[in-house]
Amino acid sequence: MSGNAQQSTNDQAAEIGLLITRPRGYRFVRSAFLLGRGRAQNAALIARSGAAPGDRVIDIGCGPGxxxxxxAARVGDTGEVVGRDPSPRMIAYATAHAKLPNCRFELGPAQTLDHPDASFDLVTCTFVMHHIPETQREAALAHMYRVLRPGGRLLLADTHPAGRVLPKLIRTMSRFAAHHTGDAAGQHADPLAAIDIRRYREPLSAAGFRSIEFETVPPLAGVLLATK
Known part of the structure; x- marks a missing residue:
């Protein structure tokens, strides 16, 4: 990669965060990491979100959709789901595989939501917050709060590994990724702290959210639930 191209990539990462650009590869790795239980994990998270028929939902960092x-299947024909992601390849893949008329996808990062105030019943953001630049996370949470109607709900989720093997595996994968991308700082950061969703309790409270609760959702997720 040329110096200019590398600088452009670094600037983009600083502005909108890490982009995952290979949808099929991402789905394969995620499935392997979850031991084929990805659908069960999604179903459990959706159940905890309280998504109900007729709800309007935005899924931040939707990836392949x-x-x-x-x-969208949960909220039914009277509801709507908007998936949003900053990766053009993810949005292209998600749109090509959008089989339900009440589900659509749009390009854009979490920190520049342009939807009207109070336009959604539910905001979901799963396994994404650590991809958003740290300097932009407060802005992202503020937008999530803004677009929720009063009484609307937020679900933030990230990996919450238990036992002895998975934490070691995540640390190993993180060191490999940091070395591969030339991120010297990343090689010294604790990846488990970076993905611990509990770190957003205070920022959520500062953004205006209430009734902030943490729980684990099998097989591998930690969840913060909050209400506007």
Whole structure:
């Protein structure tokens, strides 16, 4: 990669976050990591979100669209799900596989939501927050709060590994990724702290959210639930 191209990539990462650009590869790795239980994980998260028929939902960092499509099935024909992701390849893949008329996808990062105030009943953001630049996370949470109607719900989720093997595996994968991308700082950061969704309790409260609760959702997710 040329110096200019590398600088452009670094600037983009600083502005909108890490882009995952290979949908099929992402789905394969995620399925392997979850031991084929990805659908069960999605179903459990959707159940905990409280998504109900007729709800209007935005899924932030939707990736290839699996979670958004499953949520669309839950809210039914009278509801709607908008999947949003900053990766053009993810949005192209998700749109090509959008089989439900109440599910659509749009390009854009979490920190620049342009939807009207109070336009959604539910905001979901699963396995995404650590991809958003740290300097932009408060802005992302503020937008999530803004677009929710009063009484609307937020579900934030990320990996919450238990036992002895999975934490070691995540640390190993993180060191490999940091070395591969030349991220020297990343090689010294604790990846488990980076993905611990509980770190957003105080930022959520500062953004205006209430009734903030943490729980684990099998097989591998930690969840923060909050209400506007």
């Amino acid at each position: 699996d979670f958004a499509r499953a949520t």
